[in-house]
Amino acid sequence: MDLRAALLRHVTRPPRSAGEPMVDSAPVARARARERSDGYRRGGRGGVRRKLIWAIALAAAGLLLSACSNGGPQDTWDPAGPVAQQQKDLLVPILWIAAGVFVFVEGGFILISLRFRHRKGRDRIPAQTHGNSRLEIGWTIAPAVVLAIVMVPTVAMIWELDVRDPEAMQVTVKGYQWWWGFEYADEDMTTAYGEGQPIILADVLVIPEDTPVELTLVTAGGGARDEAGVPDFQVNHSFWVPRLFGKQDAIPTDEGHILFSADEPGTYWGQCAEFCGLQHTKMKFRVVVLDQPSWETWVARQKEGGDLPADPLAAQGMDLFLNGDFEGGQCTACHTIGDTAAAGTAGPNLTHFADPTHECFAGCDWETYVDGQPNLEALKAWLRDPGAVKQGAKMPDYDLTEDEIDAIAAYLYSLR
Numbered sequence: 001m002d003l004r005a006a007l008l009r010h011v012t013r014p015p016r017s018a019g020e021p022m023v024d025s026a027p028v029a030r031a032r033a034r035e036r037s038d039g040y041r042r043g044g045r046g047g048v049r050r051k052l053i054w055a056i057a058l059a060a061a062g063l064l065l066s067a068c069s070n071g072g073p074q075d076t077w078d079p080a081g082p083v084a085q086q087q088k089d090l091l092v093p094i095l096w097i098a099a100g101v102f103v104f105v106e107g108g109f110i111l112i113s114l115r116f117r118h119r120k121g122r123d124r125i126p127a128q129t130h131g132n133s134r135l136e137i138g139w140t141i142a143p144a145v146v147l148a149i150v151m152v153p154t155v156a157m158i159w160e161l162d163v164r165d166p167e168a169m170q171v172t173v174k175g176y177q178w179w180w181g182f183e184y185a186d187e188d189m190t191t192a193y194g195e196g197q198p199i200i201l202a203d204v205l206v207i208p209e210d211t212p213v214e215l216t217l218v219t220a221g222g223g224a225r226d227e228a229g230v231p232d233f234q235v236n237h238s239f240w241v242p243r244l245f246g247k248q249d250a251i252p253t254d255e256g257h258i259l260f261s262a263d264e265p266g267t268y269w270g271q272c273a274e275f276c277g278l279q280h281t282k283m284k285f286r287v288v289v290l291d292q293p294s295w296e297t298w299v300a301r302q303k304e305g306g307d308l309p310a311d312p313l314a315a316q317g318m319d320l321f322l323n324g325d326f327e328g329g330q331c332t333a334c335h336t337i338g339d340t341a342a343a344g345t346a347g348p349n350l351t352h353f354a355d356p357t358h359e360c361f362a363g364c365d366w367e368t369y370v371d372g373q374p375n376l377e378a379l380k381a382w383l384r385d386p387g388a389v390k391q392g393a394k395m396p397d398y399d400l401t402e403d404e405i406d407a408i409a410a411y412l413y414s415l416r
Contacts, residue, residue: 073243073269080243080268083161083260087246090157094150101146165259168212171205174220175237175250175272177394178279179203179348179363181220192303193339199302200336202348203364206288206357208295209265215239217248217256222346222394238274241287247273262289267359278392284364288357298357305339306351309414317411326398331408334395337415347395353415362390374413380405 079085116126129135170185182201190196207213217239221231234252245260262268272283290298309315321331322341334347342350352358358368366378381388383405386395400408 073267074241074271076242078243080264080266081245081260081262083245083258084243086157086161090153094154097146097150161259162257163259164257165212165214168214168259169207170214170216171207172216172218173205173239173250174218175239175276175283176220177222177233177235177277177392178272178283178390180205180239180272180283180285181348185216189299190303191305191338193305197338199299200349200351201358202350203284203360203362204286204288204358206290206295206298207262209262209289209291212259212261215248215256215258215260217250217258219250219252233277235276236274237272237276237283239270240273241268241270243268244270244287249274262287265289265291265294279363279390282363282365282390284360286359286364288359290357298355301355302352306337306415309411311410311414313407314410314414317407317409317414320404320408321411324404326400329396329398350412350415354413355416362386362393365390376409376413379409379412383408 076084076091077088079088169189172183172185174181174183179202182205184199189199191199217237219231219234219237221233221235236252237250238247239250239256239258240247244262245258248256248258250256266289268287268289270285270287272280274280276283309318321335321337324330332342332344334344336343336345336349336351338349338351348361353361354368354374356369360367361379362382366382367375369375382390383398383400385397386393387397
């Protein structure tokens, strides 16, 4: 039904006849406005109150839930090294300043909204402060002072942490899609076999306690390289271990650096903190810190090649790994196992896959051991179809049989 004519009659006053007296319409308009306002208050006040209660309840729930992560493995508020402690000491006062600004500004909004809200019977406009020079100067200087208080110590710490130490242990961190590789660059961190290659790890960085370590961050793409040696699929990453140091970007066009140390032995969790593709959330890693005697034992073991398996099933797996020609390729095309013919560099180095310090694999999606026992089911699921358990993984599905999967898994868990 077309209601335009009715609406037009409702809002259009008929013309006044010649003898009709003039009527002041302002009081009538104000009366009608008050009626509409009163009706809105009677019908809408309860709805506004309910919305306010819901908003307060949601805010309280969010505040409560934000406390659930206290004591987690990636707790910024529990630093375990001097760099993380420095960053916390800077962060805390800045957060208090931010909280003060928030309370002042939001409190002002709420106060003004309540005190100067429209009330029944009040028609005058509140006093205007436009052109108040004192106020305008004040709210220009105050933010500048606050920013200066925050900026000076922040910039000073940026310069303080942006240092290099040639005497520190040198490790190159490579960001792949989607896992981290660690290559020890010091001359005394090379293997005892072959031509003395650097010790290389995947997913877990192992360092000694109370020892300065300098990380050089680079990107390595998907692992493959073109004829010029340039890695494929290079994207930005961000390397972050909350309890040891803050975030540092790894970008294709430049190197990043982190100088840090850990106060005591333990395992510290980290992750990629910048979106880098499909499996960004599963690009995790760990830093295992050892005491000095354990560190020396670990280094001596890492310098050795892969173990020769004594178990017949593991021996069969070794033969499949080194000599198998599966649909889609060979294991040796991407992986290295020290002191064998396997020398691929596109995938993780598996020389000491089952070493106790290698706590996780496949971007730390799975634990290597569960309750002290090999996590065979997870490894077999990965070998069965990598893309099914980590969509977008660069490792292809070799269409292995269950017997081949059992044998290769047994071999990998013999590499201690």
